[in-house]
Amino acid sequence: MKTKSILHLDLDTFFVSVERLINSELMNKPLLVGGLGDRGVVAACSYETRKFGVHSGMSMKVARNLCPHATVIKGNASTYTKYSHLITEIIKSEVPAFEKASVDEFYADLTGMDRFFGTYKFAGELRHKIIKESGLPISIGLSQNKVVSKIATGEAKPNNQRIIEIGTEKPFLAPLSVKKIPMVGNKTYQKLIQLGVQHIHTIQEMPVEMLESVLGKNGKTIWLRAQGIDNTPIIPFHERKSISTERTFNKDTIDMNRLTAPIQAMAESLAYQLRNGNKLTSTISVKIRYSDYQTYSKQVKIPYTSADHILIPKALELFHKLYHRRILIRLIGVRYSGIVGGNYQINLFDDSQKMLDLYQSLDKIKNRFGEKSVLRASTLGTRTIGGMQNPFNGEPPIVLAHRKQ
Template sequence: MKIKSILHLDLDAFFVSVERKQNSELKGRPLIVGGMGDRGVVAAASYETRKFGVHSGMAMKVARQLCPEATVIKGNAGTYTKESHTVTEIIRSRVPGFEKASVDEFYADLTGMDRFFGIEQFASGLRETIIKESGLPISFGLSQNKVVSKIATSVAKPNARNIIPVGNEKNFLAPLEVNRIPMIGNKTFQTLLNLGIREIRTIQEMPVEMLESVLGKNGRTIWKRAHGIDEVPIIPFHERKSISTERTFGRDTIDVVRLHATLVAMAESLAYQLRKGNKLTSNVSVKIRYSDFQTYTKQAKIPYTSADHILIPKVEELFKQLYNRRLLIRLIGVKFTGLVGGNYQINLFDDSEEMLSLYNSLDHIRNKYGEHSVRRAVTMDTRTIGRMGNPFNGEPPVVLAHRKQ
């Protein structure tokens, strides 16, 4: 079997780096990007602040107490989205196929490229090109699989590279703390610490059955990753990947209240599916089909997000701009495109701890009792929109619903 060469690229302290690119006076100074009020949340922290214990997701009030000399900036999601697109296009122009794992993180399969030029030389050249053309620092890890490459990048940071030779994966991983392994969060890390497991070498010395008895089915995955084993493939990035839903009415309508409720229900359902699939969207579109079968769509670029309170107003705004014929409507639809992997971090500078807790709580209830166990009051009279399950298992565009009512 051919040994793979998987490259992992990660923009260093992305939001912070963008702010410093725009204002050189911020370089070298402790910097926090996030919500400005005490109830806000840290979206990103410079390396200068991290030695004081500041990290993303932390309450801004706590971060200010830990590092009172830090400069705090609210940040601009639109600017970060634009910079992310710039780096994406640089990578797209030089790599045959790549995965955009989040707004600031990429994977590329360089297997076989050594027939034309050295893989290490190519990876280093790509990194230098990104730094030169984007003005942003970026680190990379190179190994035979995604997990080891990602860990290698985290060890290399900031603004450096780390190449793990084939066969040296276990030795590289052994002295690292177990929370370097992707999928080990704070809770699992604490569980392992309570068992006296701090370094990855300890997991390497354990029978897989022992780890399974403690962590369940995730124990085997963690055990394999600790040994440098990972078979997860590169998922090619396609800008057009989308998620959508439509509603065809049994009887054409001009009931604006009903139309509004249906649109809100659609946007709410799609936003939940994004968060469930750990995705963010950068483009929203609304479709209207009138009783004479004339169909119109309107779309808008937005900063990456998966938040209801950002997506629903944009859907409402597009509908108001689009609905100008005052004819009976046969069908309406909502689509989110330009999807990338990523969590809610891109919105942290807009939100408070309470907002993040609300989303986490609502999604927890939906995951446990079903998507429609919690709904906005305005949508209560609409019929079920959406579907159970994960719409992101396959690459083609996903239509969540197309039902008559």
């Protein structure tokens, strides 16, 4: 079996680096990117702020108190999306297969390249090409699997590269904190600390059954990763990857309430699916089919997002631009494409901690009781995916009142 060569690429402090590229006066200064108000959240922070205890996801008010001399920038999701696309195009032009794990993180399969060109040499030249053509710092890690390569990138940062030769995975991982293992979040970390486990070498020496008894089915995966074992495949990136839904009316209609309510419901449902899968979209399209079966669609590129309050108004805006014949409509649909891995972070420039907490709370309710357990008043009773109105075990849904923007 051919040994794999998996490259991991991660743009260093992506939002911060883009801001410094635009304004060189910000170089080497403490910088915070995120919501500007006290209720805002830190979306990204420069290395200079981290020694003061600042980290992404914390309250902007707390971050400012910890590092009062930091420059605070609201950030521009459109700009970051543009640079993410630029990096994607550079990688696409150089490697046969790659995965876009998020807006600033990639994997590439370089297996077999040694016959023609040194794999690590190629990886280094690709890194330098990205730096030269984008102006952004990027770190890389190379090993025989995704997990070790990702950890190697973290150890190489900032703006550097590292290779982990075959057979050296375990000694490389051994002295590192268990927090370095992908999949070990705060809750898992606390459980491991309670067991007296702080470094990866301790997990390497433990029986796998012990970790499984404490962490359940995730215990085995974490144990294997601590040994440097990972068989997770590269998921090839396709720009057209999408999710969509549509609704055919029982009776053709021009009733605007009957038309706009399903669009809102579909846009909301798809946005929830994005967040539930830890994904972001960069393209939204709306489709209508008239009673004479003529079908039209319109799409628009947007900054990466998974937020209802951004996607729903955009879907309605597209519909109103599209619907111009003023004749009966038979079908409407909403589609999100240009999907990549990523979390809600890129939406934090306009949002407060209160908004972030609201999304997380609503999604927890939906995850537990079903997607239709929380509905906007404007979409109450609307059928969307699968024609289901309210699969909430017979209980009425929580209704969110419509609020004009």
